Amino acid sequence: MAYNIAPLAELINQFERLPSIGKKTAQRLAFYILTQPKERAEAFARALTDAREKIHFCKECQCLTDMEVCPICADSTRDRTTICVVEDPKDILAFERTREYRGIYHVLHGTLSPLDNIGPDQLKIKELMARLADGTVTEVIMATNPTIEGEATASYLSRLIKPMGIRITRLAYGVPVGSDLEYADEVTLARALEGRNDI
Amino acid sequence: MAYNIAPLAELINQFERLPSIGKKTAQRLAFYILTQPKERAEAFARALTDAREKIHFCKECQCLTDMEVCPICADSTRDRTTICVVEDPKDILAFERTREYRGIYHVLHGTLSPLDNIGPDQLKIKELMARLADGTVTEVIMATNPTIEGEATASYLSRLIKPMGIRITRLAYGVPVGSDLEYADEVTLARALEGRNDI
Numbered sequence: 001m002a003y004n005i006a007p008l009a010e011l012i013n014q015f016e017r018l019p020s021i022g023k024k025t026a027q028r029l030a031f032y033i034l035t036q037p038k039e040r041a042e043a044f045a046r047a048l049t050d051a052r053e054k055i056h057f058c059k060e061c062q063c064l065t066d067m068e069v070c071p072i073c074a075d076s077t078r079d080r081t082t083i084c085v086v087e088d089p090k091d092i093l094a095f096e097r098t099r100e101y102r103g104i105y106h107v108l109h110g111t112l113s114p115l116d117n118i119g120p121d122q123l124k125i126k127e128l129m130a131r132l133a134d135g136t137v138t139e140v141i142m143a144t145n146p147t148i149e150g151e152a153t154a155s156y157l158s159r160l161i162k163p164m165g166i167r168i169t170r171l172a173y174g175v176p177v178g179s180d181l182e183y184a185d186e187v188t189l190a191r192a193l194e195g196r197n198d199i
Numbered sequence: 200m201a202y203n204i205a206p207l208a209e210l211i212n213q214f215e216r217l218p219s220i221g222k223k224t225a226q227r228l229a230f231y232i233l234t235q236p237k238e239r240a241e242a243f244a245r246a247l248t249d250a251r252e253k254i255h256f257c258k259e260c261q262c263l264t265d266m267e268v269c270p271i272c273a274d275s276t277r278d279r280t281t282i283c284v285v286e287d288p289k290d291i292l293a294f295e296r297t298r299e300y301r302g303i304y305h306v307l308h309g310t311l312s313p314l315d316n317i318g319p320d321q322l323k324i325k326e327l328m329a330r331l332a333d334g335t336v337t338e339v340i341m342a343t344n345p346t347i348e349g350e351a352t353a354s355y356l357s358r359l360i361k362p363m364g365i366r367i368t369r370l371a372y373g374v375p376v377g378s379d380l381e382y383a384d385e386v387t388l389a390r391a392l393e394g395r396n397d398i
Contacts, residue, residue, distance in 0.1 A: 005265050011250040014243045018228050029217050031289060033247060034254055034263060041251035044213045045244035048232060051210040052240035055233055064233060066204050090230060 008034070060131065062107040062124040063089045072096075072104060079103045084141040085128065085157065087111055087150065091143065103141070106131065111149035112156055125157070132164055139167040146173065207233070259330065261306040261323040262288045271295075271303060278302045283340040284327065284356065286310055286349065290342065302340070305330065310348035311355055324356070331363060338366040345372065 008030060015026035033041055057063070058070035065071070072078060072092070082103030086092060087110060095101050108123045131137065140161055144150035158168050173191035175184050184192075207229060214225035232240055256262070257269035264270070271277060271291070281302030285291060286309060294300050307322045330336065339360055343349035357367050372390035374383050383391075 004270070005254060005263060007246070007250040007253045007265055008263065011246045014246040019231055020224065020227070025219065027289065028219070030250065031263075031287075032218050033251060036251070038251055041247045045247040047206070047210045047213040048240045048244040048247070051206040051229065052232060052235070052237055054206045055204060064204060064207065064230075066206055071203070088230075090226065 057107075057124075061105045062109065062127055063092055063105060077102075080136055081138045082141065083128075083131065083137050083139075084143050085154075086143050087145055087153075095143070103139075108144070108153065111144060111147075111153040113149050120156070123153070125160070128157070129160065132161060132166060137166060139169060142168065142170045146171070256306075256323075260304045261308065261326055262291055262304060276301075279335055280337045281340065282327075282330065282336050282338075283342050284353075285342050286344055286352075294342070302338075307343070307352065310343060310346075310352040312348050319355070322352070324359070327356070328359065331360065331365060336365060338368060341367065341369045345370070 011030040011033065012023075012026045015021055015029045016023060018026075021029070033044070054066040055064050056066075058065045058068075058073055060069055060073040063070050063072070067074070079102045083106050084095060084101060084103055085106045085108060086095070087108050089107050092105050092107070095105070106124070106128045108125065108128070110118055110123050112118060112120065112123065132140070140157075142154035142157065144154045154170060161168055172195055173188065174195055175181060175188060175192045181189070210229040210232065211222075211225045214220055214228045215222060217225075220228070232243070253265040254263050255265075257264045257267075257272055259268055259272040262269050262271070266273070278301045282305050283294060283300060283302055284305045284307060285294070286307050288306055291304050291306070294304070305323070305327050307324065307327070309317055309322050311317060311319065311322065331339070339356075341353035341356065343353045353369060360367055371394055372387065373394055374380060374387060374391045380388070
């Protein structure tokens with residue numbers, strides 16, 4: 001290509017390496033940056049390094065925070081007897097939006113996936129076991145994703161935790177609120193039937 | 200939201216301000232950055248500031264370059280009697296890919312759009328007229344987009360350039376190569392009929 005500008009090619013390359021950003025979008029985003037005021041590009045650059053430098057894992061729940069302990073773990077009004085185990089820090093946001101859950105969390109940062117070489121040592125399982133050791137926690141809610149890997153991870157953890165005499169629960173399966181039964185898949189519908197409640 | 204980290208919120212905000220990136224994608228991209236090695240975030244940040252600092256308009260054709268004059272304008276083998284007028288630097292890439300065009304370019308950086316307050320002074324029209332003044336150029340190819348704004352801009356420029364005695368041409372309209380006539384829109388098909396050639 002005759003029209004080859006090294007700094008532009010590098011910026012396109014950086015955008016392209018982001019997940020879900022293809023060649024065309026990367027080009028469009030890079031050209032967009034060039035049309036913006038210099039301060040805008042600098043603010044973006046600063047945000048990137050700042051976020052990466054200041055944010056790390058909460059030393060208790062392993063979620064992301066820019067403090068030593070995240071605001072949820074630091075909140076003395078939260079119920080420390082219940083731990084909700086999630087795969088990803090983003091899942092905490094989903095639970096917090098419900099405004100129903102008052103316990104604390106633990107982030108695994110992934111699921112067991114032998115094919116991808118992700119075993120128990122790659123997840124924050126050691127840290128979870130350490131938190132359960134002092135006997136404060138009486139219930140662990142398994143809130144991994146309802147996928148094969150999520151299920152496998154939940155059942156692996158259950159086997160690990162059961163001997164400690166802690167209650168282990170799993171999120172209920174069923175049809176999503178507001179959905180149309182006509183479009184529900186058969187596995188979900190079967191689980192909803194199985195878990196039916198008296199009214 | 201209990202789970203509020205200022206540097207993360209700022210990074211999400213920066214991603215969200217990019218075109219075609221919504222709230223969810225911005226979140227996903229920001230979280231992705233946090234999972235990457237520090238050097239990766241720094242390289243991205245550097246690419247942003249580098250591109251914005253080093254790249255500016257070519258003083259001849261107004262395309263983007265990190266040199267004083269872009270490689271196409273600097274290339275002595277290009278035909279300096281023909282200028283192809285495009286809206287956007289990306290359009291040059293499209294023409295260069297054809298490997299058919301050996302002339303030079305001029306980038307307008309937009310089209311006339313009175314509703315958006317974009318008049319002739321906001322485009323690189325003055326610069327184009329200056330390049331035509333010395334009499335070297337014998338043909339101007341209008342290669343603005345085949346849209347209302349593109350057409351209006353082309354016809355505005357034609358009226359401006361005609362008195363200089365320079366030949367003005369417009370890209371041919373017609374059905375795209377490899378397309379299916381069944382799906383061609385009626386305007387395109389009418390133009391293709393109008394411009395039919397003997398074989």
